[in-house]
Amino acid sequence: MKELLWLIPTLPFTGALLLILLGRKLPRFAVSLIGAGSVGLAALITILVGIDFNSSSENSFQQIVWTWIDVAGLKPQIAFHLDALSLVFIFVITFVGFLIHVYSTEFMQDDEGYARFFTYLNLFVGSMLILVLADNLVLLYFGWEGVGLCSYLLIGFWYLDEKNGYAARKAFIITRIGDTAMAIGLFMLFKAFGTLHIQDILTQAPQTWTVGSEEAVFIAFLLLGGAVGKSAQLPLQTWLPDAMAGPSPVSALIHAATMVTAGVYLISRMHIVFELAPLAQMWVGIIGALTLLLAGFSALTQFDLKRILAYSTISQIGYMFLALGVGAWSAAIFHFMIHAFFKALLFLAAGAIIHLLHHEHDIFKMGGLKNKLPTIYWTFLIGSASLAAIPFITGGFYSKDAILWLSLAGEKGNVGFFLAALIGAFITSVYTFRMVFVTFFGTEKTHVSHSAGSRMTIPLIVLAALSTFAGFIELPHSIAHVELFSNFLHPVLPTITLQEGAESKEWIVQLIAVVVSLGGVYLAYYFYIKKPELPDQLKTSSIAFHNFWFLGWGFDTAYDTLFVKPFVFVATINKQDIIDRLYDELVKLADFLHRVFAWTQSGILRWYMVGIVVGAILIVTLSLLVGS
Amino acid sequence: MNTIPVEAGLMLAGILFVLGTISVLVRRNIIFMLISVEIMLNAAGLAFIVAGSRWVQPDGQVMFIFILTMAAAEVSVGLALILQIYHQLKTLDSDAANKMKG
Numbered sequence: 269m270k271e272l273l274w275l276i277p278t279l280p281f282t283g284a285l286l287l288i289l290l291g292r293k294l295p296r297f298a299v300s301l302i303g304a305g306s307v308g309l310a311a312l313i314t315i316l317v318g319i320d321f322n323s324s325s326e327n328s329f330q331q332i333v334w335t336w337i338d339v340a341g342l343k344p345q346i347a348f349h350l351d352a353l354s355l356v357f358i359f360v361i362t363f364v365g366f367l368i369h370v371y372s373t374e375f376m377q378d379d380e381g382y383a384r385f386f387t388y389l390n391l392f393v394g395s396m397l398i399l400v401l402a403d404n405l406v407l408l409y410f411g412w413e414g415v416g417l418c419s420y421l422l423i424g425f426w427y428l429d430e431k432n433g434y435a436a437r438k439a440f441i442i443t444r445i446g447d448t449a450m451a452i453g454l455f456m457l458f459k460a461f462g463t464l465h466i467q468d469i470l471t472q473a474p475q476t477w478t479v480g481s482e483e484a485v486f487i488a489f490l491l492l493g494g495a496v497g498k499s500a501q502l503p504l505q506t507w508l509p510d511a512m513a514g515p516s517p518v519s520a521l522i523h524a525a526t527m528v529t530a531g532v533y534l535i536s537r538m539h540i541v542f543e544l545a546p547l548a549q550m551w552v553g554i555i556g557a558l559t560l561l562l563a564g565f566s567a568l569t570q571f572d573l574k575r576i577l578a579y580s581t582i583s584q585i586g587y588m589f590l591a592l593g594v595g596a597w598s599a600a601i602f603h604f605m606i607h608a609f610f611k612a613l614l615f616l617a618a619g620a621i622i623h624l625l626h627h628e629h630d631i632f633k634m635g636g637l638k639n640k641l642p643t644i645y646w647t648f649l650i651g652s653a654s655l656a657a658i659p660f661i662t663g664g665f666y667s668k669d670a671i672l673w674l675s676l677a678g679e680k681g682n683v684g685f686f687l688a689a690l691i692g693a694f695i696t697s698v699y700t701f702r703m704v705f706v707t708f709f710g711t712e713k714t715h716v717s718h719s720a721g722s723r724m725t726i727p728l729i730v731l732a733a734l735s736t737f738a739g740f741i742e743l744p745h746s747i748a749h750v751e752l753f754s755n756f757l758h759p760v761l762p763t764i765t766l767q768e769g770a771e772s773k774e775w776i777v778q779l780i781a782v783v784v785s786l787g788g789v790y791l792a793y794y795f796y797i798k799k800p801e802l803p804d805q806l807k808t809s810s811i812a813f814h815n816f817w818f819l820g821w822g823f824d825t826a827y828d829t830l831f832v833k834p835f836v837f838v839a840t841i842n843k844q845d846i847i848d849r850l851y852d853e854l855v856k857l858a859d860f861l862h863r864v865f866a867w868t869q870s871g872i873l874r875w876y877m878v879g880i881v882v883g884a885i886l887i888v889t890l891s892l893l894v895g896s
Numbered sequence: 897m898n899t900i901p902v903e904a905g906l907m908l909a910g911i912l913f914v915l916g917t918i919s920v921l922v923r924r925n926i927i928f929m930l931i932s933v934e935i936m937l938n939a940a941g942l943a944f945i946v947a948g949s950r951w952v953q954p955d956g957q958v959m960f961i962f963i964l965t966m967a968a969a970e971v972s973v974g975l976a977l978i979l980q981i982y983h984q985l986k987t988l989d990s991d992a993a994n995k996m997k998g
Contacts, residue, residue, distance in 0.1 A: 870994060871993070871994025871995065872990075872991050872994050873929070873990045873991075873993070873994075874920070874921055874924075874990065874991070877917075877920050877921055878921060881917060881921070
């Protein structure tokens with residue numbers, strides 16, 4: 269069954285190809301069948317491959333499809349590498365991807381670009397699968413750029429609105445900055461090892477470099493640059509909130525569940541390089557900690573439902589980076605998986621709400637939806653509980669608790685990381701339940717036209733179940749000894765070593781985490797249910813702070829002044845293109861000579877004769893002079 | 897046998913050539929220009945003959961026959977052109993035929 273691996277990325281690509289060629293002519297039913305069906309089949313094959321992989325004793329499986337290029341030692345192949353890490357990723361991508369495709373068939377049913385939407389979505393799933401299955405970095409980069417392209421296309425899906433086009437370009441350009449760093453990193457890796465085959469690099473790296481060697485640190489930082497751009501971490505996080513201009517299923521699939529976690533995948537895939545570069549790894553943690561705090565505070569002030577979720581995505585990926593930074597590899601991947609479930613759920617539910625309320629994004633204009641949309645309310649509540657890490661019953665609790673604990677007790681963890689994660693956890697539950705209380709409780713402010721159909725609600729219910737029960741495969745030691753997930757990942761990602769004597773304190777950390785997340789919920793309850801006038805008072809009394817956070821800590825403004833404006837200024841000066849002046853002069857000279865010679869062509873025969881005679885005399889004289 | 901010195905023959909050819917050139921430059925009547933060109937061609941032919949007899953080689957005379965043939969062909973084309981020009985412009989002034997700036 270493992271031999272079917274190549275079909276997993278091929279199926280969505282085939283779907284995309286079919287839709288490109290026939291999409292306009294096919295009826296909507298056929299488009300949905302191709303679009304969702306191809307991903308569904310890929311999900312089925314993933315399960316078959318996964319079962320086969322689990323039952324075999326080997327830790328990895330290699331499948332070479334063909335050789336892509338073979339020149340001067342660079343021999344990237346279209347080859348897939350399946351191990352526990354990529355299996356987790358392809359499982360999440362195909363499964364969540366399939367649910368989102370099903371959801372989209374109803375969400376997009378009145379859209380003109382129905383076939384176009386599914387084309388892009390299939391193309392995206394295919395590229396993402398290539399990214400995580402690639403056995404060499406060139407193919408990985410191919411997938412990496414492919415998902416970037418699809419992200420661009422889908423953010424600007426409703427391209428008639430100029431703002432959407434702007435958001436799409438912004439996302440594309442900012443991620444390109446990171447991608448350039450990553451490309452340079454790949455060049456350096458090739459120079460160092462003469463190969464870009466991931467497994468070869470991972471085996472050779474510890475022999476070539478000592479821990480902390482300059483080259484390793486430099487390369488790790490460049491790879492981190494790529495990861496930071498794609499995963500919307502500080503300082504390249506500004507594109508993600510604007511990326512919400514795309515349709516909601518896109519936000520759920522690309523900008524929450526899969527593509528933005530490509531950075532997490534890259535770092536954990538190259539974890540040996542990062543372990544050899546402790547400085548870079550520490551910075552992964554620092555960036556994660558800072559990002560989760562900054563994005564969390566920004567999420568507190570947003571009123572657009574999707575922007576709250578966007579900032580919370582940035583913040584949650586910050587948690588994953590923090591976990592990577594302290595070397596808690598499997599905790600990061602665990603949080604990735606749970607996050608993919610509950611964040612996709614939240615985005616889909618939010619999309620459904622926005623859809624049913626005639627494109628109303630402002631949560632303060634919603635209110636009282638609890639009784640109107642019970643299915644969406646309950647699933648959204650489950651997703652929110654998972655995001656806020658409500659203890660014991662949600663998946664989010666177990667995944668986030670692991671990160672909190674390891675950021676303190678892990679070998680590379682420290683109190684600073686722990687405090688950042690803890691404050692982040694508190695803010696997370698405040699803004700999450702602010703969102704829940706404002707949207708679903710209180711009085712109804714916008715009329716709901718109809719209720720969501722089954723193709724929208726079933727994916728929500730499945731995801732709600734997943735985001736709850738998926739957490740139980742990895743329980744903390746203090747509760748029970750279940751380590752299915754980290755044992756599964758163990759062949760690929762090393763288990764983290766704890767600081768000495770830390771183990772006994774685990775339950776204290778958990779207790780703090782429980783108190784913090786419940787405290788956040790209570791604070792949100794107090795502010796938005798009990799005393800609804802309080803938030804406004806607070807807002808007016810600290811309007812400067814509010815605006816600062818609301819605009820995402822002024823990063824956009826800063827980048828605008830630092831980069832965009834000077835660039836536009838220079839471009840305006842150089843509108844006439846200074847270098848072009850030289851060529852303009854050449855053109856003028858040619859034009860002048862043309863006029864002179866055109867004048868000599870008078871049509872008077874005797875002038876020509878004079879020309880010939882003078883020329884002949886000159887040549888004869890010259891040859892006489894030079895010859896003698 | 898009295899031989900004419902080479903210098904004299906070449907001198908004559910040179911003078912003829914220069915005379916032909918000058919009259920091409922000076923004349924405006926297109927027929928006279930054609931005649932001047934013929935004089936120049938014959939000057940060149942004379943130079944070949946003189947050189948041929950100086951080195952006692954037949955090549956000079958061969959070249960002269962070539963030039964003669966070419967001149968005949970050239971004159972036939974030239975006269976046809978002149979006839980056309982006269983038809984079109986009703987004049988033999990070469991300067992009048994500058995309409996095409998060619």
